[in-house]
Amino acid sequence: DAGVTQSPTHLIKTRGQQVTLRCSPKSGHDTVSWYQQALGQGPQFIFQYYEEEERQRGNFPDRFSGHQFPNYSSELNVNALLLGDSALYLCASSRRGVDEQFFGPGTRLTVL
Amino acid sequence: RKEVEQDPGPFNVPEGATVAFNCTYSNSASQSFFWYRQDCRKEPKLLMSVYSSGNEDGRFTAQLNRASQYMSLLIRDSKLSDSATYLCVVNLSNDYKLSFGAGTTVTVRA
Numbered sequence: 001d002a003g004v005t006q007s008p009t010h011l012i013k014t015r016g017q018q019v020t021l022r023c024s025p026k027s028g029h030d031t032v033s034w035y036q037q038a039l040g041q042g043p044q045f046i047f048q049y050y051e052e053e054e055r056q057r058g059n060f061p062d063r064f065s066g067h068q069f070p071n072y073s074s075e076l077n078v079n080a081l082l083l084g085d086s087a088l089y090l091c092a093s094s095r096r097g098v099d100e101q102f103f104g105p106g107t108r109l110t111v112l
Numbered sequence: 113r114k115e116v117e118q119d120p121g122p123f124n125v126p127e128g129a130t131v132a133f134n135c136t137y138s139n140s141a142s143q144s145f146f147w148y149r150q151d152c153r154k155e156p157k158l159l160m161s162v163y164s165s166g167n168e169d170g171r172f173t174a175q176l177n178r179a180s181q182y183m184s185l186l187i188r189d190s191k192l193s194d195s196a197t198y199l200c201v202v203n204l205s206n207d208y209k210l211s212f213g214a215g216t217t218v219t220v221r222a
Contacts, residue, residue, distance in 0.1 A: 033208070042116070042199055042212030043156065056208040090155055092210075099144040099203050101210060103155040 002027060004093050004104035012110045013081050021076045021107045025093030031055075032074040033101060034066060037088040049074050050096065078109075086111045113138060118200050118213035125190055125220055132186040133216045135200030140181055144203035147174060147185050149196040150215065156199055159185075190220045 005024045013019050025032050031050045035043035045058035049068035068074045072093075078085055088108050092101035115138045125131045137145075145162035160167065162174040162183055173186040187194055197215040204211045 031208075033210075035212075040214065042214045043210075045209045045211070048208045050208075058209060099210070100146070100158060100161060102158065105155050 004029075004091060004102055006089075006091050006104040006107050008107060009105070010108045010110075012112065014112050015081055015083060017081050017111075018077065018079045019081060019109060021078075021089050021091075021109075022073065023075070023091030023093075023104055024073045025091075026102050029093035029095050029102070030072050031094045031096060032068060032072065033092045033094070034074070034076045035090040035092065035103075036060070036085075037090055037106075039087075043090055046076070081111045083111050085109065114213075115139075115204055115211045116200055116202050116213040118198075118216045120214060120216060122217040122219055125218070127190055127192060127220055127222055129190050129220075130186065130188050131190055131218060132184055133198065133218075134182060134184045135213055135216075136180075136182050137200075137202045137204060137211075138181070139202075139204045140178065141206065142181075142202050142204050143206050145174075145176055145183055146201040146210075147172075148199040148201055148212075150199055151196050156212075159198070187218070190218075192220050192222060194218060195220045 033048040034046040037043040047057040088106045091104045094101045147159040148156040150156045166175045171188045200213040
């Protein structure tokens with residue numbers, strides 16, 4: 001039974017560029033949440049997708065956007081990258097109505 | 113005040129010792145509580161959900177005090193493999209968002 005998968009593992013971009021990160025949820029899960037984790041901090045909620053709609057959003061600017069596909073996989077897009085966007089981006093999946101979330105290995109983004 | 117606060121540690125303990133650490137959260141109406149562990153440069157992994165009456169999972173015991181908005185995790189008979197950062201996690205507003213503390217670092221030495 002595959003867990004949550006994310007790609008790519010690592011990414012290096014320069015300021016102003018755009019990036020797309022991908023996530024496939026655990027089998028049987030239909031909900032995907034994205035988090036940003038800066039060094040030494042806990043993960044911060046970006047948004048959650050369910051039924052291909054953004055269901056809730058955290059305190060992140062509109063430069064952060066996402067999408068969920070009919071097979072429940074999801075993408076996170078970040079436009080106009082800033083140095084401060086350098087972080088570990090984590091995708092978590094869950095089942096509808098269940099709070100417990102299971103995380104993928106993350107994508108480590110470095111913005112130069 | 114931060115929404116979820118933890119003592120960052122580090123807690124440095126010998127094998128076989130008992131270690132306990134705490135977490136406070138900002139919303140008394142919160143309903144869902146968890147502890148996750150995170151190894152260096154890895155993803156958080158669910159350790160246990162926390163229930164009102166407190167619960168145990170092997171060597172790990174979680175307690176919740178809703179009146180004081182406080183939860184704790186106790187690890188008995190520490191193993192080297194328990195070395196990790198432990199994240200206190202709360203669904204503060206009973207919506208879809210999990211709020212994480214910054215983590216408590218535990219190092220178990222031989």
